[in-house]
Amino acid sequence: MGHSLSSFPFLSLYTFLLVLPFQTFGSSRGLDGNSDAAGICAAAVAVRGYECHEFDVITDDGYILSLQRIPQGRGGGGARLPNRPPVLLQHGVLVDGMTWLVSPPEQSLAMILADNGFDVWISNIRGTRFSTRHMTLDPSTPEFWDWTWDDLVFHDLPAIIEFVFKQTGQKIHYVGHSMGTLMALASFSEGKLIDKIRSATLLSPIAYLSHMTTTLGVLVARAFVGEITTIFGLAEFNPKGEPVSNFLKALCTDPEVDCYDLLASLTGRNCCLNNSTVELFLKNEPQSTATKNLVHLAQTVRDGILSRYDYGNSDFNEEHYGESKPPIYDLSKIPRDLPIYLSYGGEDALSDVKDVETLLDNLKLHDEDKLHVQYIKDYAHADFIMGETAKDIVYNQIISFFRNQQ
Ligand SMILES: *[C@@H]1O[C@H](CO)[C@@H](O)[C@H](O)[C@H]1NC(C)=O
Ligand SMILES: *[C@@H]1O[C@H](CO)[C@@H](O)[C@H](O)[C@H]1NC(C)=O
Numbered sequence: 001m002g003h004s005l006s007s008f009p010f011l012s013l014y015t016f017l018l019v020l021p022f023q024t025f026g027s028s029r030g031l032d033g034n035s036d037a038a039g040i041c042a043a044a045v046a047v048r049g050y051e052c053h054e055f056d057v058i059t060d061d062g063y064i065l066s067l068q069r070i071p072q073g074r075g076g077g078g079a080r081l082p083n084r085p086p087v088l089l090q091h092g093v094l095v096d097g098m099t100w101l102v103s104p105p106e107q108s109l110a111m112i113l114a115d116n117g118f119d120v121w122i123s124n125i126r127g128t129r130f131s132t133r134h135m136t137l138d139p140s141t142p143e144f145w146d147w148t149w150d151d152l153v154f155h156d157l158p159a160i161i162e163f164v165f166k167q168t169g170q171k172i173h174y175v176g177h178s179m180g181t182l183m184a185l186a187s188f189s190e191g192k193l194i195d196k197i198r199s200a201t202l203l204s205p206i207a208y209l210s211h212m213t214t215t216l217g218v219l220v221a222r223a224f225v226g227e228i229t230t231i232f233g234l235a236e237f238n239p240k241g242e243p244v245s246n247f248l249k250a251l252c253t254d255p256e257v258d259c260y261d262l263l264a265s266l267t268g269r270n271c272c273l274n275n276s277t278v279e280l281f282l283k284n285e286p287q288s289t290a291t292k293n294l295v296h297l298a299q300t301v302r303d304g305i306l307s308r309y310d311y312g313n314s315d316f317n318e319e320h321y322g323e324s325k326p327p328i329y330d331l332s333k334i335p336r337d338l339p340i341y342l343s344y345g346g347e348d349a350l351s352d353v354k355d356v357e358t359l360l361d362n363l364k365l366h367d368e369d370k371l372h373v374q375y376i377k378d379y380a381h382a383d384f385i386m387g388e389t390a391k392d393i394v395y396n397q398i399i400s401f402f403r404n405q406q
Helices: 007-022 040-048 097-101 109-115 149-168 179-189 214-222 225-232 242-252 259-267 275-284 291-303 314-321 353-362 390-403
Strands: 053-058 063-070 086-090 119-123 172-177 197-203 340-345 371-376
Touching (some): 040 053, 040 109, 053 149, 086 109, 086 149, 097 275, 119 149, 149 172, 179 197, 340 353, 371 390
Parallel strands (some): 197 340, 340 371
Antiparallel strands (some): 063 119
């Protein structure tokens, strides 16, 4: 039972760790923590000398998502590839598209891709600061926050991919980090979007989540899905808000919990982060998500299988799915000829090596020449998006992988 309760603390502590040193957080900030509603292009891209365009994408359930496009290299330069293949960067949970832009341009995947001739698109899922809008729902109501990653699979991702496909007239190279990989794997297993995707790059993939490591295990029994939902309701999980912050502080009073070493115990020992980059990251993140989304992720940790949200009793499940149990995402159904680049780290505490092996086992019948797997012994979760060495170790390889799909 202890194990089954494990997931939520891991997610909360992750946010806690990001929030604690920055209690003065505003609700909406630019790259330097100052500019407000200007948007990601103005705050983080144009200031570095890159052309950048803001778009709104409306999902079929009414959410208005912000999307950025960096169509070419710095100062209009960069490599000239025919047709500038589009690449979509999809961030993980509790962060937004800004995570791709906190490193200096020479180290940021988004800008490196733009400089190498790709047409770069950055998405921001529902609930993140630039995507807190809806056609009819007010973000201050629980209805706005009634969603899980199922909805990202069935509504956000299709809307975004459709939009980029229409704008560019080309199939898309998809790049996901963390929950961004889960969204893609679940979509592709349902046969969705495949016809508009050229390849998928999965950084720190999370699909299976049952091998969360060490310190987190200690926290297991402290909090659980039922308790969380009574504290917060099934509404917004705002890591900057007081209820969340008080809850997390309470967790930290436990002598067994080392709140000073949370970064390491949560994301793993990132080998290669630069202090200024981390500071910039912390000025911009974390972002809100739906409590229900975290509960769903928690179920994934608990159950060790990938399925849709479990409403907790067979009648409710029946009502939503016409079955007493939530339908399963069968990853072995991902088309075997889809080019996949998967990169994972030996020090990653969230995307544990054992869980990645389970994922790879699901892909064991994948066409051999379509599946590229990279294991980086020293890397933990954040190294893949902010590591100073990521360009040499990961991004250059991704670019070669893309070029081989032309
Ligand atoms: C960290 O990044 C900053 C800003 O890009 C840079 O000035 C500094 O030299 C870097 N520090 C190290 C140790 O590389
Ligand atoms: C990194 O930044 C933190 C907070 O600003 C500071 O306390 C720490 O000494 C810095 N570490 C290094 C190695 O510069």
